[in-house]
Amino acid sequence: MIRTPRRRREEPLDHAELARLLPAPGDPELSSDRLNSLEEHLMTEIRNLTSDTASDTSPGASPGASTGAPPVGAHAGDRAPRPAHRVGRRPVLVGIAAALVLAAAGVAGLAGSSGGSGGSGRAVAPPAGAVPAPVVQVVRGSTAGLAGAVADISGAAARAELPEPGPGQFLYVRSEVSWLVSWEGADGKNRSYVDKIHPREVWMSPDGDKGWLMEPYKEAIERDGITLDDPEGGDRTLNSPSYDYLRALPTDPGPLLKKIYDETGGMGNGPDQQAFSTIGDLLREQVVPPKLAAGLYRAAARIPGVVLVDDSVDAAGRHGVAIARTDEADGARTEWIFDRETYTYLGERTVQTRDAEGVRAGTVRGHVAVTDRAVVDAVKQRPAGLGDAPPSA
Numbered sequence: 001m002i003r004t005p006r007r008r009r010e011e012p013l014d015h016a017e018l019a020r021l022l023p024a025p026g027d028p029e030l031s032s033d034r035l036n037s038l039e040e041h042l043m044t045e046i047r048n049l050t051s052d053t054a055s056d057t058s059p060g061a062s063p064g065a066s067t068g069a070p071p072v073g074a075h076a077g078d079r080a081p082r083p084a085h086r087v088g089r090r091p092v093l094v095g096i097a098a099a100l101v102l103a104a105a106g107v108a109g110l111a112g113s114s115g116g117s118g119g120s121g122r123a124v125a126p127p128a129g130a131v132p133a134p135v136v137q138v139v140r141g142s143t144a145g146l147a148g149a150v151a152d153i154s155g156a157a158a159r160a161e162l163p164e165p166g167p168g169q170f171l172y173v174r175s176e177v178s179w180l181v182s183w184e185g186a187d188g189k190n191r192s193y194v195d196k197i198h199p200r201e202v203w204m205s206p207d208g209d210k211g212w213l214m215e216p217y218k219e220a221i222e223r224d225g226i227t228l229d230d231p232e233g234g235d236r237t238l239n240s241p242s243y244d245y246l247r248a249l250p251t252d253p254g255p256l257l258k259k260i261y262d263e264t265g266g267m268g269n270g271p272d273q274q275a276f277s278t279i280g281d282l283l284r285e286q287v288v289p290p291k292l293a294a295g296l297y298r299a300a301a302r303i304p305g306v307v308l309v310d311d312s313v314d315a316a317g318r319h320g321v322a323i324a325r326t327d328e329a330d331g332a333r334t335e336w337i338f339d340r341e342t343y344t345y346l347g348e349r350t351v352q353t354r355d356a357e358g359v360r361a362g363t364v365r366g367h368v369a370v371t372d373r374a375v376v377d378a379v380k381q382r383p384a385g386l387g388d389a390p391p392s393a
Contacts, residue, residue: 190358208242
């Protein structure tokens, strides 16, 4: 659409004419579906690029040596990209941040361009390996019983016996995960698909400077995994923490929540949702010191909009009660799931509570089940009983 200014300012003719003739700039904010579509395309591009350049990598190159692919591991949003891989909210470290870079550069139209017909830019089939997203009944949450449940959950967390990592050791977290995949059909309508539930393993040193990620299901990650090493040892924050950083945080819920609000101000879809999301990120793929975990649960209960959901289910099919909050911006409710008897953390589920952006109410947008947390002596080493073979996708 051609934009015509209502008032012509006193400015040189060329500026005014350009303003009249050029189209209005697009909205820089992309929907979550569009971001996921960009992510899927980008992962395919990275896979193709790394396969083309693999033969140029010297035999003595380290696992983290450059293969010609773009830098990975930066978080989207609040800060400049870091050279190291970081564990983020989404299941692939490279996807979201790089998709945002593509969008900012004005090449968002690349997504979905392969597989289309007649140059329409729409895929004729859903992404490889994706399955129709499950749709569940949205159980209403309530603040009734929330205080009691949080007391039980925080008490169980404080009593947990977790091994303390020693020098040279690594923290290990294994999960089963699945996330929403965007697919716009040839008719222009969005379809809700998700990744097949698949394993994801992370190893991180206590200081956060060394690590490894294995998620062979994802196209952008080799079956043997990718490095999470941070050779520059960047600053640790709530959005890029290490175990050593977490040990230094306050455990009292009041000061802890204040720090979370102060440090994440201006991020995400409002301060309350961002605070809840930040706590969820810390719980999902970290080994959190017991007293801090208890403080995080008690802090979360003070966030406006947090409710108790009587029944939820994680990616491994385990049922439990949930502490939850709905993002007012898109209607997606994130549920932290806990065992009904032991009150231990099981995982997380994200459910769409209302129709939005082509995603119908009840659609499960994300699924996580944390199955193991441990301390091991080296990257790619698993706790006793899990064996050394790579997990099947």
